[in-house]
Amino acid sequence: MIEGKIVTIGEILVEIMATTAGNGFLEPQPLIGPFPSGAPAIFIDQVGKLGHPAGIVAAVGDDDFGTLNLERLKQDGVDVSAVAIHPGAATGSAFVRYRPDGGRAFVYNMRDSAVGRIAATPEAGTLLAAAGHLHVMGSGLPVPAIAGMVRSTLPALKARGGTVSFDPNIRREMMRDESGRAIFHSVLSVTDLFLPSGEELSLFSDEIDEAKAIAALLDAGVKEIVLKRGEAGASHFDRNGRTDMPGFVVAEVDPTGAGDCFGATFLVARRLGKSVLEALRYANAAGARTVTVQGPMEGSSSFADLDRFIAQTSVRT
DSSP: OOSSEEEEEOOOEEEEEESSOSSSSSSOOOEEEEEEEOHHHHHHHHHHHTTOOEEEEEEEESSHHHHHHHHHHHHTTEEOTTEEEETTOOOEEEEEEEOTTSOEEEEEEOTTSGGGGOOOOHHHHHHHHTEEEEEEEGGGTTSHHHHHHHHHHHHHHHHTTOEEEEEOOOOGGGGGSHHHHHHHHHHHTTOSEEOOBTTHHHHTSSOOSHHHHHHHHHHTTOOEEEEEOGGGEEEEEETTEEEEEEOBOOOOSOOTTHHHHHHHHHHHHHHTTOOHHHHHHHHHHHHHHHHTSSSTTTTOOOHHHHHHHHHHSOBOO
């Protein structure tokens, strides 16, 4: 195993889900939850579940939702010493309802939650200084405190031989702002593993064609690119060529967290020295297993879980 913790920075929240299909919350709904959530939290929980040293910089309220998340992360082996607990603040939440077409409608309670109080605390500095790898979530970069910690961490991390993964996880409008584009491209310039989905490739390249966009990113210095293709699987690209891996056949219950569990699993597998083929197979299995369970972290997996899943589940043809 490569030394040093995998560390990420970003939001922790809970999800509460409607049990009926429909669009929105304009009438009373039966609900289930709360479930621990937040893309960075899901990602780092999966890292910990796989047995790799892991930590997160975040903030929660001094409430049941915060406690629920912290206990889950600690249970799965994540260092939460840099998660600030703010008395009087609420932990972020999201109410989710699935539309008949499979899309989702959200009501977020984030603006005034503890998420907005993420800061470069001494505990955050200690955790980031010990990181061997930083995983950057694009959804957090518009937050000045998160962008500032990423900027200040990257030079020292790279100087000591650390590595960086980047899941863009952004909306197209975020790239219209000049300062937003600058921080995204500054992270991309030092990225070792890039984890885009679908159209996110074109956000970081002038090329629309997939092959040309991949080539442009590799020419810009990205070492590995894993393109997430949902139920179809994934493709890996580096200077040695391309590797494709089909997805697994499963019945989807809840897609939230699948991409985060996929990325965490690929990263850990590669840091453990597994081949690209092995890492892709494990990552596809982690993403597929996640969608079979309701709740973003409820389908997180150990390697033993994934070995059983792979042995028992058909691959798409």
